[in-house]
Amino acid sequence: MPQCPKCGKEVGEEDSFCKSCGTKLIRSRENQSRVESSTAEGIENIVIRRLDGIKNRDEEAVRALVDERYSKFDDWPPFARQEAAEALKNEFGAFKVLSDYKYQLENFEANVFGDVAVATFHIHYQGAIRNKPFEVTSRVTSVLRKEDSGWKVVHEHFSRFPEGAQQQPITSSSSPSPPSYPPARNRTRTHAIVGFISAVVGLFILPEIFGSVAIVLGAYTWRREQGKLGFILVIVGILCMIVGIEATAFV
Structure with a gap:
Protein backbone atom coordinates (compact mmCIF):
# COMPACT_ATOMS: atom_id res chain seq x y z
CA MET A 1 0.00 0.00 0.00
CA GLU A 41 -15.31 3.66 -18.77
CA GLY A 42 -17.30 4.40 -15.63
CA ILE A 43 -18.72 7.57 -17.19
CA GLU A 44 -19.74 5.65 -20.30
CA ASN A 45 -21.41 3.05 -18.10
CA ILE A 46 -23.42 5.78 -16.34
CA VAL A 47 -24.55 7.19 -19.71
CA ILE A 48 -25.58 3.73 -20.92
CA ARG A 49 -27.50 3.05 -17.71
CA ARG A 50 -29.21 6.43 -18.14
CA LEU A 51 -30.32 5.55 -21.67
CA ASP A 52 -31.32 2.04 -20.61
CA GLY A 53 -33.59 3.70 -18.06
CA ILE A 54 -35.41 5.35 -20.98
CA LYS A 55 -35.44 2.12 -22.98
CA ASN A 56 -36.91 0.18 -20.06
CA ARG A 57 -39.18 3.08 -19.01
CA ASP A 58 -37.72 2.77 -15.53
CA GLU A 59 -38.41 5.94 -13.54
CA GLU A 60 -36.48 4.80 -10.47
CA ALA A 61 -33.37 4.00 -12.51
CA VAL A 62 -33.46 7.44 -14.11
CA ARG A 63 -33.98 9.26 -10.79
CA ALA A 64 -31.05 7.38 -9.26
CA LEU A 65 -28.68 8.65 -11.96
CA VAL A 66 -29.57 12.35 -12.13
CA ASP A 67 -28.53 15.07 -9.69
CA GLU A 68 -31.16 17.08 -7.82
CA ARG A 69 -29.92 20.14 -9.75
CA TYR A 70 -30.31 18.35 -13.07
CA SER A 71 -31.28 20.36 -16.15
CA LYS A 72 -31.80 19.53 -19.80
CA PHE A 73 -32.05 20.88 -23.33
CA ASP A 74 -34.06 18.31 -25.29
CA ASP A 75 -34.32 17.52 -28.99
CA TRP A 76 -38.09 17.20 -28.54
CA PRO A 77 -40.44 20.02 -27.51
CA PRO A 78 -40.24 21.96 -25.30
CA PHE A 79 -36.87 23.18 -26.57
CA ALA A 80 -36.32 25.65 -23.73
CA ARG A 81 -34.09 24.76 -20.80
CA GLN A 82 -35.89 22.37 -18.45
CA GLU A 83 -35.05 22.15 -14.77
CA ALA A 84 -35.14 18.83 -12.93
CA ALA A 85 -38.83 18.69 -12.01
CA GLU A 86 -40.08 19.70 -15.46
CA ALA A 87 -37.56 17.57 -17.34
CA LEU A 88 -38.36 14.41 -15.40
CA LYS A 89 -42.10 15.06 -15.56
CA ASN A 90 -41.95 15.35 -19.36
CA GLU A 91 -39.70 12.31 -19.68
CA PHE A 92 -41.81 10.10 -17.44
CA GLY A 93 -44.93 11.29 -19.23
CA ALA A 94 -43.40 10.12 -22.50
CA PHE A 95 -42.78 6.70 -20.97
CA LYS A 96 -46.55 6.11 -20.97
CA VAL A 97 -46.79 6.41 -24.76
CA LEU A 98 -43.29 5.21 -25.75
CA SER A 99 -42.73 1.77 -27.25
CA ASP A 100 -40.06 -0.19 -29.15
CA TYR A 101 -37.29 2.20 -28.08
CA LYS A 102 -33.82 1.30 -29.35
CA TYR A 103 -30.60 3.30 -29.44
CA GLN A 104 -27.01 3.18 -30.66
CA LEU A 105 -24.05 5.28 -29.51
CA GLU A 106 -21.15 6.45 -31.67
CA ASN A 107 -18.03 8.58 -31.12
CA PHE A 108 -18.27 8.44 -27.34
CA GLU A 109 -15.66 10.48 -25.48
CA ALA A 110 -15.43 11.38 -21.80
CA ASN A 111 -13.15 13.98 -20.24
CA VAL A 112 -12.74 14.10 -16.48
CA PHE A 113 -11.82 17.27 -14.58
CA GLY A 114 -11.58 16.25 -10.95
CA ASP A 115 -15.13 15.75 -9.71
CA VAL A 116 -16.68 16.88 -13.00
CA ALA A 117 -16.88 14.93 -16.25
CA VAL A 118 -18.07 15.90 -19.72
CA ALA A 119 -19.23 13.18 -22.09
CA THR A 120 -19.95 13.81 -25.77
CA PHE A 121 -21.35 11.36 -28.29
CA HIS A 122 -23.72 10.78 -31.18
CA ILE A 123 -26.91 8.84 -30.61
CA HIS A 124 -29.28 7.28 -33.09
CA TYR A 125 -32.55 6.23 -31.54
CA GLN A 126 -35.90 5.04 -32.79
CA GLY A 127 -39.21 3.80 -31.52
CA ALA A 128 -42.85 4.80 -31.52
CA ILE A 129 -44.92 7.38 -29.65
CA ARG A 130 -48.64 6.61 -29.58
CA ASN A 131 -47.86 3.97 -32.24
CA LYS A 132 -46.36 6.61 -34.56
CA PRO A 133 -42.77 5.62 -35.46
CA PHE A 134 -39.86 8.04 -35.16
CA GLU A 135 -36.15 7.90 -35.94
CA VAL A 136 -33.68 10.54 -34.74
CA THR A 137 -29.92 11.14 -34.86
CA SER A 138 -28.57 13.69 -32.38
CA ARG A 139 -25.42 15.07 -30.84
CA VAL A 140 -25.35 14.87 -27.07
CA THR A 141 -23.32 16.55 -24.34
CA SER A 142 -23.71 15.16 -20.84
CA VAL A 143 -22.20 16.81 -17.76
CA LEU A 144 -21.69 14.64 -14.67
CA ARG A 145 -20.61 15.37 -11.11
CA LYS A 146 -18.96 12.93 -8.73
CA GLU A 147 -20.85 12.62 -5.46
CA ASP A 148 -20.50 10.34 -2.44
CA SER A 149 -22.91 7.88 -4.03
CA GLY A 150 -21.13 7.98 -7.40
CA TRP A 151 -21.37 9.93 -10.64
CA LYS A 152 -24.64 11.78 -11.29
CA VAL A 153 -25.86 13.51 -14.43
CA VAL A 154 -26.12 17.26 -13.85
CA HIS A 155 -27.00 18.46 -17.34
CA GLU A 156 -27.82 17.00 -20.76
CA HIS A 157 -28.00 18.75 -24.10
CA PHE A 158 -29.54 16.91 -27.07
CA SER A 159 -29.25 18.52 -30.51
CA ARG A 160 -30.52 16.92 -33.71
CA PHE A 161 -28.29 16.89 -36.76
CA PRO A 162 -29.33 19.62 -39.22
CA GLU A 163 -31.13 18.39 -42.30
CA GLY A 164 -28.70 17.37 -45.01
CA ALA A 165 -25.65 17.56 -42.73
CA GLN A 166 -22.93 14.96 -43.09
CA GLN A 167 -23.02 12.49 -40.22
CA GLN A 168 -20.69 9.81 -38.99
CA PRO A 169 -22.23 6.40 -39.73
CA ILE A 170 -23.60 4.64 -36.68
CA THR A 171 -22.82 1.24 -38.17
CA SER A 172 -20.94 -0.02 -41.19
CA SER A 173 -24.11 0.38 -43.21
CA SER A 174 -25.35 3.77 -44.28
CA SER A 175 -26.69 5.81 -41.40
CA PRO A 176 -30.37 6.72 -41.36
CA SER A 177 -31.17 10.31 -42.05
CA PRO A 178 -32.92 12.37 -39.40
CA PRO A 179 -36.58 13.05 -40.11
CA SER A 180 -37.27 16.00 -42.35
CA TYR A 181 -39.78 18.64 -41.42
CA PRO A 182 -41.30 21.05 -43.95
CA PRO A 183 -40.54 24.69 -43.14
CA ALA A 184 -43.20 26.26 -40.96
CA ARG A 185 -43.50 29.25 -43.30
CA ASN A 186 -44.38 27.02 -46.26
CA ARG A 187 -47.06 25.27 -44.23
CA THR A 188 -48.52 28.64 -43.23
CA ARG A 189 -48.65 29.77 -46.86
CA THR A 190 -50.49 26.58 -47.77
CA HIS A 191 -53.06 27.25 -45.04
CA ALA A 192 -53.54 30.78 -46.37
CA ILE A 193 -54.16 29.53 -49.92
CA VAL A 194 -56.73 27.03 -48.65
CA GLY A 195 -58.34 29.86 -46.69
CA PHE A 196 -58.75 32.10 -49.75
CA ILE A 197 -60.20 29.21 -51.75
CA SER A 198 -62.68 28.52 -48.93
CA ALA A 199 -63.70 32.17 -48.86
CA VAL A 200 -64.46 32.16 -52.59
CA VAL A 201 -66.37 28.88 -52.37
CA GLY A 202 -68.39 30.38 -49.51
CA LEU A 203 -69.80 32.97 -51.90
CA PHE A 204 -71.78 30.24 -53.62
CA ILE A 205 -72.41 27.38 -51.19
CA LEU A 206 -72.47 26.89 -47.42
CA PRO A 207 -71.09 30.36 -46.64
CA GLU A 208 -71.31 29.79 -42.88
CA ILE A 209 -68.96 26.81 -43.11
CA PHE A 210 -66.50 27.89 -45.80
CA GLY A 211 -66.44 31.47 -44.53
CA SER A 212 -65.65 30.25 -41.02
CA VAL A 213 -62.85 28.05 -42.38
CA ALA A 214 -61.34 31.07 -44.13
CA ILE A 215 -61.54 33.17 -40.95
CA VAL A 216 -59.90 30.47 -38.80
CA LEU A 217 -57.09 29.89 -41.30
CA GLY A 218 -56.62 33.63 -41.59
CA ALA A 219 -56.25 33.98 -37.83
CA TYR A 220 -53.76 31.10 -37.81
CA THR A 221 -51.71 32.68 -40.62
CA TRP A 222 -51.82 36.07 -38.91
CA ARG A 223 -50.53 34.61 -35.67
CA ARG A 224 -47.74 32.55 -37.26
CA GLU A 225 -46.40 35.20 -39.65
CA GLN A 226 -47.36 38.38 -37.80
CA GLY A 227 -48.00 39.93 -41.22
CA LYS A 228 -50.72 41.35 -43.42
CA LEU A 229 -51.60 38.13 -45.22
CA GLY A 230 -53.49 36.61 -42.31
CA PHE A 231 -55.30 39.88 -41.54
CA ILE A 232 -56.41 40.22 -45.16
CA LEU A 233 -57.65 36.62 -45.18
CA VAL A 234 -59.74 37.23 -42.04
CA ILE A 235 -61.38 40.28 -43.63
CA VAL A 236 -61.97 38.45 -46.93
CA GLY A 237 -63.45 35.50 -45.05
CA ILE A 238 -65.89 37.73 -43.15
CA LEU A 239 -66.96 39.64 -46.27
CA CYS A 240 -67.40 36.49 -48.36
CA MET A 241 -69.43 34.85 -45.61
CA ILE A 242 -71.74 37.88 -45.32
CA VAL A 243 -72.17 38.20 -49.09
CA GLY A 244 -72.67 34.46 -49.43
CA ILE A 245 -75.36 34.40 -46.74
CA GLU A 246 -77.18 37.30 -48.39
CA ALA A 247 -76.89 35.74 -51.84
CA THR A 248 -78.00 32.26 -50.84
CA ALA A 249 -80.95 33.67 -48.89
CA PHE A 250 -82.66 34.49 -52.19
CA VAL A 251 -81.93 31.17 -53.83
Whole structure:
Protein backbone atom coordinates (compact mmCIF):
# COMPACT_ATOMS: atom_id res chain seq x y z
CA MET A 1 0.00 0.00 0.00
CA PRO A 2 1.53 3.40 -0.98
CA GLN A 3 2.18 6.03 1.69
CA CYS A 4 1.85 9.80 1.83
CA PRO A 5 5.30 11.39 1.30
CA LYS A 6 4.54 14.02 3.96
CA CYS A 7 2.79 12.30 6.87
CA GLY A 8 3.59 8.68 6.06
CA LYS A 9 -0.03 7.51 6.33
CA GLU A 10 -1.30 4.88 3.92
CA VAL A 11 -3.20 6.16 0.90
CA GLY A 12 -5.23 4.48 -1.81
CA GLU A 13 -3.76 3.90 -5.25
CA GLU A 14 -6.47 6.05 -6.81
CA ASP A 15 -6.40 8.87 -4.22
CA SER A 16 -5.49 12.32 -5.49
CA PHE A 17 -4.91 13.76 -2.00
CA CYS A 18 -3.89 12.32 1.35
CA LYS A 19 -6.99 11.99 3.52
CA SER A 20 -4.95 12.66 6.66
CA CYS A 21 -2.94 15.78 5.81
CA GLY A 22 -4.34 16.87 2.44
CA THR A 23 -1.06 16.62 0.54
CA LYS A 24 -1.48 16.25 -3.21
CA LEU A 25 -0.26 12.85 -4.33
CA ILE A 26 1.74 12.22 -7.47
CA ARG A 27 0.83 9.00 -9.23
CA SER A 28 3.03 7.08 -11.56
CA ARG A 29 2.22 7.58 -15.23
CA GLU A 30 1.07 3.96 -15.53
CA ASN A 31 -1.24 4.24 -12.53
CA GLN A 32 -2.57 7.61 -13.70
CA SER A 33 -3.39 6.18 -17.12
CA ARG A 34 -5.15 3.19 -15.57
CA VAL A 35 -7.27 5.40 -13.29
CA GLU A 36 -8.25 7.76 -16.11
CA SER A 37 -9.18 4.82 -18.32
CA SER A 38 -11.33 3.21 -15.64
CA THR A 39 -12.99 6.58 -14.90
CA ALA A 40 -13.84 7.15 -18.57
CA GLU A 41 -15.31 3.66 -18.77
CA GLY A 42 -17.30 4.40 -15.63
CA ILE A 43 -18.72 7.57 -17.19
CA GLU A 44 -19.74 5.65 -20.30
CA ASN A 45 -21.41 3.05 -18.10
CA ILE A 46 -23.42 5.78 -16.34
CA VAL A 47 -24.55 7.19 -19.71
CA ILE A 48 -25.58 3.73 -20.92
CA ARG A 49 -27.50 3.05 -17.71
CA ARG A 50 -29.21 6.43 -18.14
CA LEU A 51 -30.32 5.55 -21.67
CA ASP A 52 -31.32 2.04 -20.61
CA GLY A 53 -33.59 3.70 -18.06
CA ILE A 54 -35.41 5.35 -20.98
CA LYS A 55 -35.44 2.12 -22.98
CA ASN A 56 -36.91 0.18 -20.06
CA ARG A 57 -39.18 3.08 -19.01
CA ASP A 58 -37.72 2.77 -15.53
CA GLU A 59 -38.41 5.94 -13.54
CA GLU A 60 -36.48 4.80 -10.47
CA ALA A 61 -33.37 4.00 -12.51
CA VAL A 62 -33.46 7.44 -14.11
CA ARG A 63 -33.98 9.26 -10.79
CA ALA A 64 -31.05 7.38 -9.26
CA LEU A 65 -28.68 8.65 -11.96
CA VAL A 66 -29.57 12.35 -12.13
CA ASP A 67 -28.53 15.07 -9.69
CA GLU A 68 -31.16 17.08 -7.82
CA ARG A 69 -29.92 20.14 -9.75
CA TYR A 70 -30.31 18.35 -13.07
CA SER A 71 -31.28 20.36 -16.15
CA LYS A 72 -31.80 19.53 -19.80
CA PHE A 73 -32.05 20.88 -23.33
CA ASP A 74 -34.06 18.31 -25.29
CA ASP A 75 -34.32 17.52 -28.99
CA TRP A 76 -38.09 17.20 -28.54
CA PRO A 77 -40.44 20.02 -27.51
CA PRO A 78 -40.24 21.96 -25.30
CA PHE A 79 -36.87 23.18 -26.57
CA ALA A 80 -36.32 25.65 -23.73
CA ARG A 81 -34.09 24.76 -20.80
CA GLN A 82 -35.89 22.37 -18.45
CA GLU A 83 -35.05 22.15 -14.77
CA ALA A 84 -35.14 18.83 -12.93
CA ALA A 85 -38.83 18.69 -12.01
CA GLU A 86 -40.08 19.70 -15.46
CA ALA A 87 -37.56 17.57 -17.34
CA LEU A 88 -38.36 14.41 -15.40
CA LYS A 89 -42.10 15.06 -15.56
CA ASN A 90 -41.95 15.35 -19.36
CA GLU A 91 -39.70 12.31 -19.68
CA PHE A 92 -41.81 10.10 -17.44
CA GLY A 93 -44.93 11.29 -19.23
CA ALA A 94 -43.40 10.12 -22.50
CA PHE A 95 -42.78 6.70 -20.97
CA LYS A 96 -46.55 6.11 -20.97
CA VAL A 97 -46.79 6.41 -24.76
CA LEU A 98 -43.29 5.21 -25.75
CA SER A 99 -42.73 1.77 -27.25
CA ASP A 100 -40.06 -0.19 -29.15
CA TYR A 101 -37.29 2.20 -28.08
CA LYS A 102 -33.82 1.30 -29.35
CA TYR A 103 -30.60 3.30 -29.44
CA GLN A 104 -27.01 3.18 -30.66
CA LEU A 105 -24.05 5.28 -29.51
CA GLU A 106 -21.15 6.45 -31.67
CA ASN A 107 -18.03 8.58 -31.12
CA PHE A 108 -18.27 8.44 -27.34
CA GLU A 109 -15.66 10.48 -25.48
CA ALA A 110 -15.43 11.38 -21.80
CA ASN A 111 -13.15 13.98 -20.24
CA VAL A 112 -12.74 14.10 -16.48
CA PHE A 113 -11.82 17.27 -14.58
CA GLY A 114 -11.58 16.25 -10.95
CA ASP A 115 -15.13 15.75 -9.71
CA VAL A 116 -16.68 16.88 -13.00
CA ALA A 117 -16.88 14.93 -16.25
CA VAL A 118 -18.07 15.90 -19.72
CA ALA A 119 -19.23 13.18 -22.09
CA THR A 120 -19.95 13.81 -25.77
CA PHE A 121 -21.35 11.36 -28.29
CA HIS A 122 -23.72 10.78 -31.18
CA ILE A 123 -26.91 8.84 -30.61
CA HIS A 124 -29.28 7.28 -33.09
CA TYR A 125 -32.55 6.23 -31.54
CA GLN A 126 -35.90 5.04 -32.79
CA GLY A 127 -39.21 3.80 -31.52
CA ALA A 128 -42.85 4.80 -31.52
CA ILE A 129 -44.92 7.38 -29.65
CA ARG A 130 -48.64 6.61 -29.58
CA ASN A 131 -47.86 3.97 -32.24
CA LYS A 132 -46.36 6.61 -34.56
CA PRO A 133 -42.77 5.62 -35.46
CA PHE A 134 -39.86 8.04 -35.16
CA GLU A 135 -36.15 7.90 -35.94
CA VAL A 136 -33.68 10.54 -34.74
CA THR A 137 -29.92 11.14 -34.86
CA SER A 138 -28.57 13.69 -32.38
CA ARG A 139 -25.42 15.07 -30.84
CA VAL A 140 -25.35 14.87 -27.07
CA THR A 141 -23.32 16.55 -24.34
CA SER A 142 -23.71 15.16 -20.84
CA VAL A 143 -22.20 16.81 -17.76
CA LEU A 144 -21.69 14.64 -14.67
CA ARG A 145 -20.61 15.37 -11.11
CA LYS A 146 -18.96 12.93 -8.73
CA GLU A 147 -20.85 12.62 -5.46
CA ASP A 148 -20.50 10.34 -2.44
CA SER A 149 -22.91 7.88 -4.03
CA GLY A 150 -21.13 7.98 -7.40
CA TRP A 151 -21.37 9.93 -10.64
CA LYS A 152 -24.64 11.78 -11.29
CA VAL A 153 -25.86 13.51 -14.43
CA VAL A 154 -26.12 17.26 -13.85
CA HIS A 155 -27.00 18.46 -17.34
CA GLU A 156 -27.82 17.00 -20.76
CA HIS A 157 -28.00 18.75 -24.10
CA PHE A 158 -29.54 16.91 -27.07
CA SER A 159 -29.25 18.52 -30.51
CA ARG A 160 -30.52 16.92 -33.71
CA PHE A 161 -28.29 16.89 -36.76
CA PRO A 162 -29.33 19.62 -39.22
CA GLU A 163 -31.13 18.39 -42.30
CA GLY A 164 -28.70 17.37 -45.01
CA ALA A 165 -25.65 17.56 -42.73
CA GLN A 166 -22.93 14.96 -43.09
CA GLN A 167 -23.02 12.49 -40.22
CA GLN A 168 -20.69 9.81 -38.99
CA PRO A 169 -22.23 6.40 -39.73
CA ILE A 170 -23.60 4.64 -36.68
CA THR A 171 -22.82 1.24 -38.17
CA SER A 172 -20.94 -0.02 -41.19
CA SER A 173 -24.11 0.38 -43.21
CA SER A 174 -25.35 3.77 -44.28
CA SER A 175 -26.69 5.81 -41.40
CA PRO A 176 -30.37 6.72 -41.36
CA SER A 177 -31.17 10.31 -42.05
CA PRO A 178 -32.92 12.37 -39.40
CA PRO A 179 -36.58 13.05 -40.11
CA SER A 180 -37.27 16.00 -42.35
CA TYR A 181 -39.78 18.64 -41.42
CA PRO A 182 -41.30 21.05 -43.95
CA PRO A 183 -40.54 24.69 -43.14
CA ALA A 184 -43.20 26.26 -40.96
CA ARG A 185 -43.50 29.25 -43.30
CA ASN A 186 -44.38 27.02 -46.26
CA ARG A 187 -47.06 25.27 -44.23
CA THR A 188 -48.52 28.64 -43.23
CA ARG A 189 -48.65 29.77 -46.86
CA THR A 190 -50.49 26.58 -47.77
CA HIS A 191 -53.06 27.25 -45.04
CA ALA A 192 -53.54 30.78 -46.37
CA ILE A 193 -54.16 29.53 -49.92
CA VAL A 194 -56.73 27.03 -48.65
CA GLY A 195 -58.34 29.86 -46.69
CA PHE A 196 -58.75 32.10 -49.75
CA ILE A 197 -60.20 29.21 -51.75
CA SER A 198 -62.68 28.52 -48.93
CA ALA A 199 -63.70 32.17 -48.86
CA VAL A 200 -64.46 32.16 -52.59
CA VAL A 201 -66.37 28.88 -52.37
CA GLY A 202 -68.39 30.38 -49.51
CA LEU A 203 -69.80 32.97 -51.90
CA PHE A 204 -71.78 30.24 -53.62
CA ILE A 205 -72.41 27.38 -51.19
CA LEU A 206 -72.47 26.89 -47.42
CA PRO A 207 -71.09 30.36 -46.64
CA GLU A 208 -71.31 29.79 -42.88
CA ILE A 209 -68.96 26.81 -43.11
CA PHE A 210 -66.50 27.89 -45.80
CA GLY A 211 -66.44 31.47 -44.53
CA SER A 212 -65.65 30.25 -41.02
CA VAL A 213 -62.85 28.05 -42.38
CA ALA A 214 -61.34 31.07 -44.13
CA ILE A 215 -61.54 33.17 -40.95
CA VAL A 216 -59.90 30.47 -38.80
CA LEU A 217 -57.09 29.89 -41.30
CA GLY A 218 -56.62 33.63 -41.59
CA ALA A 219 -56.25 33.98 -37.83
CA TYR A 220 -53.76 31.10 -37.81
CA THR A 221 -51.71 32.68 -40.62
CA TRP A 222 -51.82 36.07 -38.91
CA ARG A 223 -50.53 34.61 -35.67
CA ARG A 224 -47.74 32.55 -37.26
CA GLU A 225 -46.40 35.20 -39.65
CA GLN A 226 -47.36 38.38 -37.80
CA GLY A 227 -48.00 39.93 -41.22
CA LYS A 228 -50.72 41.35 -43.42
CA LEU A 229 -51.60 38.13 -45.22
CA GLY A 230 -53.49 36.61 -42.31
CA PHE A 231 -55.30 39.88 -41.54
CA ILE A 232 -56.41 40.22 -45.16
CA LEU A 233 -57.65 36.62 -45.18
CA VAL A 234 -59.74 37.23 -42.04
CA ILE A 235 -61.38 40.28 -43.63
CA VAL A 236 -61.97 38.45 -46.93
CA GLY A 237 -63.45 35.50 -45.05
CA ILE A 238 -65.89 37.73 -43.15
CA LEU A 239 -66.96 39.64 -46.27
CA CYS A 240 -67.40 36.49 -48.36
CA MET A 241 -69.43 34.85 -45.61
CA ILE A 242 -71.74 37.88 -45.32
CA VAL A 243 -72.17 38.20 -49.09
CA GLY A 244 -72.67 34.46 -49.43
CA ILE A 245 -75.36 34.40 -46.74
CA GLU A 246 -77.18 37.30 -48.39
CA ALA A 247 -76.89 35.74 -51.84
CA THR A 248 -78.00 32.26 -50.84
CA ALA A 249 -80.95 33.67 -48.89
CA PHE A 250 -82.66 34.49 -52.19
CA VAL A 251 -81.93 31.17 -53.83
